[in-house]
Amino acid sequence: MNGWTTVILAGVLSLAVKLAGYVVPHRWFSHPRLARATGLMPVALLSALVAVQAFTSAGRLVIDARAAGVAVAFAALALRAPFLVVITLAAVAAALLRARGIG
Amino acid sequence: MTEARDPSTSPAARRAVLRQAASIGLATGAYGLSFGALAVTAGLDIWQTMVLSLLLFSGGSQFAVVGVLGDGGSGQAAVATSTLLGVRNGLYGLETAQILRPSGWRRLAAAHLTIDESTAVAVGQPTPGLARLGFWATGLAVFVGWNALTFAGAVLGNAVGDPRRFGLDAAAAAAFCALVWPRLKVTDARLVAVGAVLIALTMAPLAPAGVPVLAAVAAAVVVGVGRWGSP
Numbered sequence: 305m306n307g308w309t310t311v312i313l314a315g316v317l318s319l320a321v322k323l324a325g326y327v328v329p330h331r332w333f334s335h336p337r338l339a340r341a342t343g344l345m346p347v348a349l350l351s352a353l354v355a356v357q358a359f360t361s362a363g364r365l366v367i368d369a370r371a372a373g374v375a376v377a378f379a380a381l382a383l384r385a386p387f388l389v390v391i392t393l394a395a396v397a398a399a400l401l402r403a404r405g406i407g
Numbered sequence: 408m409t410e411a412r413d414p415s416t417s418p419a420a421r422r423a424v425l426r427q428a429a430s431i432g433l434a435t436g437a438y439g440l441s442f443g444a445l446a447v448t449a450g451l452d453i454w455q456t457m458v459l460s461l462l463l464f465s466g467g468s469q470f471a472v473v474g475v476l477g478d479g480g481s482g483q484a485a486v487a488t489s490t491l492l493g494v495r496n497g498l499y500g501l502e503t504a505q506i507l508r509p510s511g512w513r514r515l516a517a518a519h520l521t522i523d524e525s526t527a528v529a530v531g532q533p534t535p536g537l538a539r540l541g542f543w544a545t546g547l548a549v550f551v552g553w554n555a556l557t558f559a560g561a562v563l564g565n566a567v568g569d570p571r572r573f574g575l576d577a578a579a580a581a582a583f584c585a586l587v588w589p590r591l592k593v594t595d596a597r598l599v600a601v602g603a604v605l606i607a608l609t610m611a612p613l614a615p616a617g618v619p620v621l622a623a624v625a626a627a628v629v630v631g632v633g634r635w636g637s638p
Contacts, residue, residue: 305481305482305483305486306482307450307451307452307455307476307482308455309482310472310476310482310485310486311451311455311458311459311463311472312458312462313482313486314459314463314468314472314485314486314489314490315458315459315461315462315463315464316462317486317489317490317493318462318463318464318465318468318489318490318493318496319462319463319518319519321490321493321494321496321497322493322496322497322500322518322519322521323500323514323515323518324497324500325496325497325498325499325500325501325503325504325518325521326500326504326509326514326517326518326521328501337631337632338631338632340595340631340632341627341628341630341631341632342498342501342502342627342631343502343530343631344595344596344599344626344627344630344631345495345498345499345501345502345624345627346498346499346502346523346526346527346530346587346590347587347590347591347596347599347600347603347627348599348600348602348603348623348624348625348626348627349495349498349499349523349603349620349621349623349624350523350527350583350586350587350590351587351599351600351601351603351604351607351623351626352603352604352606352607352619352620352622352623353467353523353580353583353620354580354583354584354587354604355603355604355607355608355611356607356608356611356619356620357576357579357580357583358577358580359608359611360608360611360619363611363612363616364611364612365608365611365612369574369577370576370577370580372577373574373577373578373580373581374577374580374581374584376581377580377581377584377585378584378588381584381585381588386430387427387430387431387434387582387585388430388433388434390581390584390585391434391578391581391582391585392578393581394574394577394578394580394581394584395573395574395575395577395578395581396574397574397577398571398574398576398577398578399572399573399574399577400574402571402572402574403572
């Protein structure tokens with residue numbers, strides 16, 4: 305599979321999967337418990353993304369500068385900092401640690 | 408979107424949603440800069456990089472394509488990993504479809520803009536009108552910022568250097584923290600978050616990229632379908 309085939313196939317499949325969420329009949333998910341489960345799915349996926357992006361590297365569990373960045377992010381969120389401030393502080397924290405040879 | 412306006416929604420609340428959308432567009436744009444640079448250094452040309460940002464338009468999946476190819480993985484592995492990571496967008500669509508109820512070309516547009524950020528902003532709003540505004544404003548802001556800065560990043564190429572040096576990988580994780588944070592006010596959601604983190608970290612060393620995040624859906628199913636937490 306060459307570069308263009310890979311890129312276009314990945315793009316088309318991404319859109320197809322997104323569209324599938326819109327064409328599946330709503331009534332399939334109208335049961336209260338099922339609706340509650342689908343409502344909780346973004347929490348599960350976003351939490352898992354935090355964990356994977358902060359604590360894994362190439363399938364290995366690691367604690368590095370990203371963990372400090374995430375800790376700083378949660379502290380900023382608890383202090384009601386705006387989104388841009390939260391992610392900037394996380395980046396600065398990780399960059400400062402790496403500049404000192406940590407993580 | 409005029410007909411989508413909710414009369415109970417104040418102009419101040421709408422402005423707050425638009426500000427949030429703009430700041431998310433800026434923030435993910437900065438991440439797009441590193442994506443553009445990483446894609447080019449992994450061997451894609453500028454136009455292939457732009458097709459990923461314009462057509463695939465899902466950061467995690469795009470980084471997966473570039474990461475797998477950059478590690479010498481096959482095109483098939485890159486597509487499979489990207490698509491597995493993208494399944495969550497289909498799950499988001501189940502929920503955003505209920506909020507937006509789009510038809511015709513808007514359904515295709517909504518599907519294309521259904522990503523972590525637009526979904527998180529939409530489901531975090533107190534009224535349906537704000538949820539719709541949040542979805543479209545965030546989706547469009549991210550689409551514009553992401554693509555503009557992907558292009559800039561691809562052109563700059565190696566000039567950005569190692570994005571890790573600037574902590575951009577930590578910023579990406581922090582963005583997901585900020586997106587999930589408003590959802591953690593109820594006990595059910597906190598249970599799901601803890602379960603999802605445990606599942607993802609347990610599976611990360613065992614399963615291919617993308618699978619640990621998908622498997623974490625089990626936490627939502629168990630808590631949502633089970634009898635625990637609030638009714």
